[in-house]
Amino acid sequence: xxxxxxxxxxxxxxxxxxxxxxxxxxxxxxxxxxxxxxxxxxxxxxxxxxxxxxxxxxxxxxxxxxxxxxxxxxxxxxxxxxxxxxxxxxxxxxxxxxxxxxxxxxxxxxxxxxxxxxxxxxxxxxxxxxxxxxxxxxxxxxxxxxxxxxxxxxxxxxxxxxxxxxxxxxxxx
Amino acid sequence: xxxxxxxxxxxxxxxxxxxxxxxxxxxxxxxxxxxxxxxxxxxxxxxxxxxxxxxxxxxxxxxxxxxxxxxxxxxxxxxxxxxxxxxxxxxxxxxxxxxxxxxxxxxxxxxxxxxxxxxxxxxxxxxxxxxxxxxxxxxxxxxxxxxxxxxxxxxxxxxxxxxxxxxxxxxxxxxxxxxxxxxxxxxxxxxxxxxxxxxxxxxxxxxxxxxxxxxxxxxxxxxxxxxxxxxxxxxxxxxxxxxxxxxxxxxxxxxxxxxxxxxxxxxxxxxxxxxxxxxxxxxxxxxxxxxxxxxxxxxxxxxxxxxxxxxxxxxxxxxxxxxxxxxxxxxxxxxxxxxxxxxxxxxxxxxxxxxxxxxxxxxxxxxxxxxxxxxxxxxxxxxxxxxxxxxxxxxxxxxxxxxxxxxxxxxxxxxxxxxxxxxxxxxxxxx
Ligand SMILES: Cc1cc2nc3c(=O)[nH]c(=O)nc-3n(C[C@H](O)[C@H](O)[C@H](O)COP(=O)(O)O)c2cc1C
Ligand code: SF4
Numbered sequence: 300x301x302x303x304x305x306x307x308x309x310x311x312x313x314x315x316x317x318x319x320x321x322x323x324x325x326x327x328x329x330x331x332x333x334x335x336x337x338x339x340x341x342x343x344x345x346x347x348x349x350x351x352x353x354x355x356x357x358x359x360x361x362x363x364x365x366x367x368x369x370x371x372x373x374x375x376x377x378x379x380x381x382x383x384x385x386x387x388x389x390x391x392x393x394x395x396x397x398x399x400x401x402x403x404x405x406x407x408x409x410x411x412x413x414x415x416x417x418x419x420x421x422x423x424x425x426x427x428x429x430x431x432x433x434x435x436x437x438x439x440x441x442x443x444x445x446x447x448x449x450x451x452x453x454x455x456x457x458x459x460x461x462x463x464x465x466x467x468x469x470x471x472x
Numbered sequence: 473x474x475x476x477x478x479x480x481x482x483x484x485x486x487x488x489x490x491x492x493x494x495x496x497x498x499x500x501x502x503x504x505x506x507x508x509x510x511x512x513x514x515x516x517x518x519x520x521x522x523x524x525x526x527x528x529x530x531x532x533x534x535x536x537x538x539x540x541x542x543x544x545x546x547x548x549x550x551x552x553x554x555x556x557x558x559x560x561x562x563x564x565x566x567x568x569x570x571x572x573x574x575x576x577x578x579x580x581x582x583x584x585x586x587x588x589x590x591x592x593x594x595x596x597x598x599x600x601x602x603x604x605x606x607x608x609x610x611x612x613x614x615x616x617x618x619x620x621x622x623x624x625x626x627x628x629x630x631x632x633x634x635x636x637x638x639x640x641x642x643x644x645x646x647x648x649x650x651x652x653x654x655x656x657x658x659x660x661x662x663x664x665x666x667x668x669x670x671x672x673x674x675x676x677x678x679x680x681x682x683x684x685x686x687x688x689x690x691x692x693x694x695x696x697x698x699x700x701x702x703x704x705x706x707x708x709x710x711x712x713x714x715x716x717x718x719x720x721x722x723x724x725x726x727x728x729x730x731x732x733x734x735x736x737x738x739x740x741x742x743x744x745x746x747x748x749x750x751x752x753x754x755x756x757x758x759x760x761x762x763x764x765x766x767x768x769x770x771x772x773x774x775x776x777x778x779x780x781x782x783x784x785x786x787x788x789x790x791x792x793x794x795x796x797x798x799x800x801x802x803x804x805x806x807x808x809x810x811x812x813x814x815x816x817x818x819x820x821x822x823x824x825x826x827x828x829x830x831x832x833x834x835x836x837x838x839x840x841x842x843x844x845x846x847x848x849x850x851x852x853x854x855x856x857x858x859x860x861x862x863x864x865x866x867x868x869x870x871x872x873x874x875x876x877x878x879x880x881x882x883x884x885x886x887x888x889x890x891x892x893x894x895x896x897x898x899x900x901x902x903x
Binding site: 403 | 558601635638653673718724754758791
């Protein structure tokens with residue numbers, strides 16, 4: 300790759316205490332209602348927050364901790380355990396390319412290389428315009444349609460080759 | 473694609489909707505069973521059917537249900553394992569995507585059998601889109617009075633919710649799944665106590681795989697003897713096999729247990745593509761030892777797979793061709809296990825890391841002759857000494873790869889791999 304990509308200047312995230320926007324409050328209440336204790340709502344609330352803010356800055360983790368009435372450290376511990384919570388900002392389109400054996404047998408490595416070259420970024424990096432983040436991920440449960448990738452939280456794109464992935468990128472608004 | 477049972481109607485347009493599901497006979501079993509057959513009768517029928525868990529371990533489902541203590545005041549929970557993270561496995565996803573109501577019906581019936589009033593479906597984090605489909609079906613079932621405080625007017629209460637994970641293979645292991653569902657880091661817990669006695673919120677809990685549960689309406693609706701028309705004496709019924717790799721028609725195939733591997737791959741999947749030759753098959757998800765081409769006539773059932781030193785596992789069948797390097801393939805899998813090890817215990821956390829390093833240097837032609845024995849030794853020391861079966865799952869493929877393909881590993885000592893179809897394309901990994 301020629302030259303390191305320019306650092307992605309992302310929104311810094313909220314500074315100081317944040318609150319759930321009123322439009323989200325019914326969702327938060329519903330998530331809490333699904334379980335006999337508040338703690339079980341940690342994952343659903345982290346998801347609601349990540350969908351709202353795009354990533355999980357510390358202030359947002361603290362909001363979740365307050366909501367489930369747990370020490371901040373507990374929620375930080377949970378959020379860092381899982382791979383899908385973005386503890387740093389990601390681009391508008393988070394391209395997650397499966398690299399595990401079945402996809403690899405069908406050309407996932409070449410696909411990743413193509414994307415990396417086209418976007419000028421490597422694993423875990425974001426394009427300077429904040430449009431794309433590229434990431435290698437483990438098996439997505441789409442092995443029969445390898446190679447495959449997931450954009451954000453959408454349904455997987457399967458049976459990809461270079462041309463198909465180019466068309467996919469061009470179709471994204 | 474069709475199949476005799478679970479896939480019979482799977483491609484019916486609109487099947488994900490309640491009306492269409494009802495038109496093909498859906499929810500008839502709920503109406504026939506709830507309040508008419510006792511929970512004990514249901515458990516006996518499932519026992520007699522010979523159904524074994526489809527999540528990988530093959531534990532008899534009726535027997536598991538019978539471990540739930542009776543007459544306890546504490547709540548009981550039913551949890552569906554839709555984590556589906558075992559590499560090579562993609563069946564539960566198709567079952568839920570195309571026929572979500574069959575899972576709901578199976579859970580209502582299982583809930584009745586163990587007298588649970590609350591169920592959760594734990595979906596892997598990457599299934600956010602699938603959660604929407606299932607939530608929609610659950611909302612329809614509530615609106616139709618099939619879920620909630622009075623299921624189908626029988627007075628039985630059953631509430632059902634979905635729960636989305638967030639990216640962690642280990643959360644497919646049932647005790648880690650329960651930790652995750654309770655809002656903790658998804659790390660396994662000591663067994664015993666088994667979840668059936670002390671599971672979610674320390675209450676009796678049954679964890680079953682999606683495919684296990686979607687069998688239940690058929691079994692309770694048509695009876696154990698009818699169900700046993702498929703499969704073998706000890707491996708009854710059908711199984712959904714997920715086939716991946718360079719075959720002509722990869723995908724999910726529902727076939728009677730006991731079908732030879734060769735029939736699945738040659739007749740159903742159309743054989744190999746692009747003139748490639750088959751070298752090895754991993755028959756039950758990445759955690760089981762591979763089989764060489766010479767064992768292709770082995771029947772796909774629990775016992776026959778054990779007899780040739782591997783497992784039926786999750787039914788994820790990964791096909792590897794002659795032009796693919798086995799050292800590279802095992803390295804790929806070991807990166808997966810090292811990445812997914814939860815870090816709780818030393819043999820797995822350190823062992824998967826070391827094995828990845830050894831495989832990497834062998835593949836790059838920097839390995840030593842002693843590395844092969846070291847690899848075998850590490851696998852032997854992880855197996856049976858890890859806190860949970862993920863450690864075993866990382867060790868067993870190593871033993872199988874070495875048993876059948878040791879020559880390829882020896883050939884790699886001090887020699888960069890030359891015979892790899894994927895070499896030119898293996899660029900996701902730093903060269
Ligand atoms: C590391 C690991 C991962 C697992 N992943 C899954 C999974 O994704 N889906 C599943 O149903 N079972 C999985 N299991 C098996 C479960 O622990 C459990 O045995 C199963 O859900 C029980 O359901 P069954 O009896 O219906 O098969 C996994 C086990 C281990 C050790
Ligand atoms: S075997 Fe691996 S996954 Fe299981 S508890 Fe130990 S470190 Fe965690």
